[in-house]
Amino acid sequence: MSDDQSSAADRVSDEPVLDELFAIIEERRDTLPEGSYTASLFTHEKGENAVLEKLGEESTELVLAAKDDDREELLHESADIVYHLLVLLAMKDADVGDLRAELRERR
Numbered sequence: 001m002s003d004d005q006s007s008a009a010d011r012v013s014d015e016p017v018l019d020e021l022f023a024i025i026e027e028r029r030d031t032l033p034e035g036s037y038t039a040s041l042f043t044h045e046k047g048e049n050a051v052l053e054k055l056g057e058e059s060t061e062l063v064l065a066a067k068d069d070d071r072e073e074l075l076h077e078s079a080d081i082v083y084h085l086l087v088l089l090a091m092k093d094a095d096v097g098d099l100r101a102e103l104r105e106r107r
């Protein structure tokens with residue numbers, strides 16, 4: 001780990017960024033505003049298959065970024081995956097609280 005990278009324990013934060021993102025995703029799902037990429041994923045315009053395809057593509061890109069030791073690309077693809085994963089949860093009657101509970105159970 002480089003000097004400018006703190007340990008995982010140091011970087012534990014209660015900043016609710018995932019909860020905020022999930023709330024925005026739910027709001028887009030429920031109101032379907034014009035011009036919203038997120039809203040388009042909840043319509044026939046794109047739909048579930050588009051989300052699953054994105055997750056597949058981004059997983060491959062994540063693997064390639066890791067193999068290339070490309071830290072910037074690794075973080076970019078990770079963020080894309082987390083976003084599309086949260087969209088998928090919102091499609092499947094699950095939410096970020098369920099994900100948190102699942103992770104807690106494994107500790």
Ligand SMILES: N=c1c2ncn([C@@H]3O[C@H](COP(=O)(O)OP(=O)(O)OP(=O)(O)O)[C@@H](O)[C@H]3O)c2ncn1[C@@H]1O[C@H](COP(=O)(O)O)[C@@H](O)[C@H]1O
Pocket residue numbers: 021024028035036037038039058061079080083
């Ligand atoms: N976090 C995201 C987010 N991550 C990715 N994306 C979109 O997901 C798509 C990803 O497709 P691609 O991977 O093909 O895009 P890319 O990253 O340019 O391409 P690659 O280099 O990865 O191949 C792009 O259109 C991105 O804009 C996102 N779109 C929205 N959000 C969040 O959702 C909120 C609501 O945004 P709207 O969708 O505009 O309502 C925003 O405020 C953001 O917080």
